[in-house]
Amino acid sequence: MDPRVAVSPQLSGGLVAPAIIARDLRRRFGDKTAVDGVDLQVPAGQIYGFLGANGAGKSTTVRMLCALLTPSAGSAWVAGHDVATDPIGVHLAIGAALQATAIDDKQTGLEHLELQGRLYGLRRREISRRIAELSELIDLGDALRRPAGSYSGGMKRRLDLALALIHNPSVLFLDEPTTGLDPVSRFALWDEVRRLNRERGTTVFLTTQYLEEADELAERVGIIARGRLVVEDTPDALKRRVGADMVVARVDGDTEVAVRALRALPEVESVDVAASEITARVGDGPTAVTPVALALSGAGVPVESLTLRRPTLDDVFLAVTGRRMAGVEAGEELATTGGASR
């Protein structure tokens, strides 16, 4: 197939050419395998969330898809360009804001944008036009003419995103774009990603440790753990896989006794434990709350709180990786049952 076909999203027969394809993508560093056979396809125009804890292989996958790192095995195409054999083709089609905010403190924001435009072959008028178009996103005002060393973390992130967009890429890679941002800056960046996708049809490949971010933005989510893509689907479908409802009990006592008591209940489908928090997946939450409370009381386990809620991506993450993402984010190693499901 002519690779150029892949940049044309709408094909006959209701097919959409994938903007990103990875086939058995692997990367080793010496004895360590960072990415261990990732398969994925992202249709053009989609926001794809790539979830994983630190060291799971997210950034290595992104670096391979951005043609900054050659795969040890497997293959990948981005916007129809083979990442191994046509890296410049990939670079011409994509924009990327990698994990480290790539800003030169000595240059002003304006100089960053102008240099970036020149390196992407834009003419002077095109550069001026694109800077004007991106000014709302940059939102730096007069600071645009100050050296970037004086910028806050949020300002640098916004400038970094604008640099990734100066040439109007068809595929945008964002590697943990909101890490370290305050909530206001984070929501503003989410709005911008949505707008880019909605108004321009930009395909967005977003890696994140924030489950809420993936839930808010991504049409499809893949979870990577120990270099492998362990599950992939829409956020709603992933949550449905976990179960209809969750009853979460925070206990002050022997969790093993509590788990045994809950597993004996017919309303409970499975039970997971993370530290003192026990999560029971149930078919119908409202009818299961009372039996759960009685079972814990009957087992002599003091209950600090009992909550009924819908499954979240964190529950999905726990179910497929055996650990809670939130605890990993906070650097807290949680004791888990390693998928202690019934």
Add this chain to the structure above:
Amino acid sequence: MTALPETLPTTVPQALPAPRSLARRAGFARDVLSIAGRSLRQARREPETLFPPIFVPVFFFAIFVGSLESIFGQAGIDQFRAFQLPVSIVIAVTGVTRAPAVVTDIMNGYFDRLLLSPVNRLALLLGMMVADLAIVAALTVPVLAMGALVGVEFVTGVPGMLAFVGVALAWSLAYVGILYAVALRTANPTVTAQTFLLFFPFVFLSTTIVPREQMSGWMASVAGVNPLTYVYGALRSLIVDGWAQAPLLKGFVAIAAVGLVAHTLAYLALRGRVSRG
């Protein structure tokens, strides 16, 4: 190219047409000038880095001439100021480079930002070297002015003075290859900063203070294989002897040899740094 897999059933039937990227390759010359321009802007914002190459040559010239001129006069060397001016220009131009900025770029991720663009990879190195040359050319002006002030005259006239600057710039360009090689290979600010120590054996194990004929033993032997000895020879000949072919040719060969080794190392280090392995 590996065959592209078949398309997949759509999950986004209302997908908009993908935006057309405006990106295209800018061309080698434009890439070099863009990178050079950025380096010069950086240098303008770090004027403190230019104080040593302005101050140190004047300092050494004053010390050497003040303390040794009469002694060399008694030994029959009557143009000691002309003998020392090449030392000043070599001290002014040797090791003046933006190579440490490469390390900063690698450490803060900006180098990856450059590699994500379609910029010609060789232009990343050559652009910085072009900036180095522009800075070094400016640094020769105070040295020439100092020479004129103390009465050093070029027997080759203005063309000889321009050739004098040209030899100094060529030496500077050849030498910075070593510094870029270290910066790109190690990406370590401490190691890169310590490469200035190379300057000492080059400068002081050569004919910086006395002519080689006045040396004896191991010093004369070492100076004989030090390329800087021949660079001094070419520079001095332009002031004192006229358009003498032999010293100019030896100087050219010495600079070419250093340049060949240093730039090969720099190119290999660049290739390693931009390789996607």
